[in-house]
Amino acid sequence: MTGSDGAPAPKTLDALVIGAGPAGIGTALALSAVDDLMIGVIDRGQIGQTFLDWPTKQTFLTPSFTGNGFGATDLNAVHPRTSPAYSLGTDYLTGPQYAKYLRSVVQHFQVPVLPHTEVTAVEPAGDEFTVTTSRGPVSAHTVVWAGGEFSDRPEARLAGISLSDHSATGAAWEPRSGRMIVIGGYESGIDIACHHIEQGAQVTVVDAGSPWDAGPGSDPSFRLAPRSRMRLNAAAATGRLTLTGAHASSIKRDGAEWVVSLGNGTRIRADSRPIAATGFGPGLGPVSGLFTLRGDGWPELDDDDQSTITPGLFLSGPAMRHGALKFCFVYKFRQRFAHIARVIGEAQGKECGGLEEWRTAGMLTDDLSCCGVECAC
Ligand SMILES: Cc1cc2nc3c(=O)[nH]c(=O)nc-3n(C[C@H](O)[C@H](O)[C@H](O)COP(=O)(O)OP(=O)(O)OC[C@H]3O[C@@H](n4cnc5c(N)ncnc54)[C@H](O)[C@@H]3O)c2cc1C
The missing domain is CATH 3.50.50.60 (FAD/NAD(P)-binding domain)
Incomplete structure (x- = not known):
């Protein structure tokens, strides 16, 4: 994705992912399983920047455990064949530990990530997008916004x-x-x-x-x-x-x-x-004008996690809502990486068989009606 001078290459990518957190890296990994897609990931900081920015005492509340071989992929993994518990020997990860896991995944699967590059504008132009970055423009047929919510801290409606x-x-x-x-x-x-x-x-x-x-x-x-x-x-x-x-x-x-x-x-x-401790907003940054918002302030998405007003613009991550379903944990929003990748791949006529690995591993939910299950005991 980079030219010899380190600037973004002047080609049109099939898919550009904005954000190198778990949502962006996971979506890029699924996109990489589609045959012959040219993709790239951009982040204004480093891989896993949000986790590097977490308060140092903060840890995950979702435990990591290596159940992968038995169809129970580590809750915090972003690829079926990885497990933060395995690579870090820890169950409740700190932010820097999780960032290290993401870096190792990027390295192992050779995900093309361009760090230290801020996206300041995304504009639909015909059947592609022009993405303005701090290192120059990038063109892409599809954009996946995975900018996270950590930097969006709306002030609670509270005097003082x-x-x-x-x-x-x-x-x-x-x-x-x-x-x-x-x-x-x-x-x-x-x-x-x-x-x-x-x-x-x-x-x-x-x-x-x-x-x-x-x-x-x-x-x-x-x-x-x-x-x-x-x-x-x-x-x-x-x-x-x-x-x-x-x-x-x-x-x-x-x-x-x-x-x-x-x-x-x-x-x-x-x-x-x-x-x-009043929570976070959807964090849509430069794509905020390209989504409509639901009555509760979260972005309106179609059944494929795509903006209802900007075809080709997808959302991946914790801001995702479908009806009453909230996808605010890694193990929830990762269920959509392979679905988003399939929709993008099929729209470009690509072979998507490689995504079956995600389904087999229980990391693909394409029927949203099945998420509302209650435990019997
Ligand atoms: C305090 C806290 C604790 C949490 N604990 C858990 C937990 O225990 N388990 C769990 O499953 N989930 C947890 N979550 C949920 C959380 O949403 C996810 O863990 C995760 O951070 C979301 O991943 P993401 O990739 O969407 O966003 P992020 O990890 O925030 O990544 C977004 C990336 O986008 C980049 N970016 C943003 N804007 C731009 C731009 N304009 N240009 C370029 N790059 C940009 C950022 O630099 C960042 O690297 C927690 C969340 C918070 C806030």
């Missing part, structure tokens, strides 16, 4: 939100003592609350939806993961954790304290800036 630290920032993970408040009680809120309790702080978690009480349902997008529940129980046993099922309406400064007002009329006080 600027007085808080988002849970994805390093500041939120710095040691704090005394009373702390975490706004948001799903995975990232419980994760950071447990982290600070383990360091000796006294933490109140505030969330109107009380996610820690989620009822029946086996989808981890709507229930805390088992590891989070175990950590929550250990945190509760210290007597320094309070879970409050209320809406946070404002944050104010009062001398040396921070005061969070709740929808139930009460106020709670903290000795440090509250932490906003």
Whole structure:
């Protein structure tokens, strides 16, 4: 994908993938299994940049394990014949460990990645796209946006939100003592609350939806993961954790304290800036104008994960939604890599038999009606 001077080559690629995280690398691997497709991956940073940017105390909550030989591919793998647990000897990976796994996959399968190249604009032009990058233009018949959500931290609708630290920032993970408040009680809120309790702080978690009480349902997008529940129980046993099922309406400064007002009329006080574990947006960056948004703010996709207003532009990654289904974990969104690759390959008249490996490994879901299964016990 690069010319001799290191600049992007002036050819039209069959598919350009933007983003070299698990979604981008996984989609590129599936595209590589289609015969004779010319593809490339671009990232503004390094391979796995988001994981290099994770707060250092952050780890995966989905465990890695080498079940590949028995049809249970490692939950965090992006290719059927790989396993982060195998290559790193770890079950709950840190960000740098996962970035190392992605780098080794790229090297082994020789995925063409152009790092340190920012995409600033994507424009449909006839039957191809002109992609403007910090190293010059690239042309492609198809574009897959895999830019992730990590850098999209929409400010919660809460007066005084600027007085808080988002849970994805390093500041939120710095040691704090005394009373702390975490706004948001799903995975990232419980994760950071447990982290600070383990360091000796006294933490109140505030969330109107009380996610820690989620009822029946086996989808981890709507229930805390088992590891989070175990950590929550250990945190509760210290007597320094309070879970409050209320809406946070404002944050104010009062001398040396921070005061969070709740929808139930009460106020709670903290000795440090509250932490906003309020999630991420779809992170569409330069392609935001090329998708319409659903009522809940996530991009509207057709059944093939393609923009409903820009044919040839696909989305891969955690921002993917189909009806009520959320694809926010690696083991969920990877189910679509081979489907996207097949749609792109077939549109260009290519042989796609190589993708059967993904189906055999249980890494292909092309019938979206089958995802809503509940466990019997
Ligand atoms: C704190 C946190 C914890 C999580 N824990 C888990 C977990 O335990 N298990 C799990 O399965 N999932 C987890 N997730 C879900 C998460 O969505 C995925 O793990 C993963 O990061 C998403 O992969 P991705 O490839 O879509 O995005 P990313 O990994 O963010 O990759 C996107 C890439 O795109 C690049 N990029 C963005 N914009 C541009 C541009 N304009 N030009 C060029 N390059 C660009 C970025 O540099 C980046 O490298 C977690 C998410 C967060 C935020």
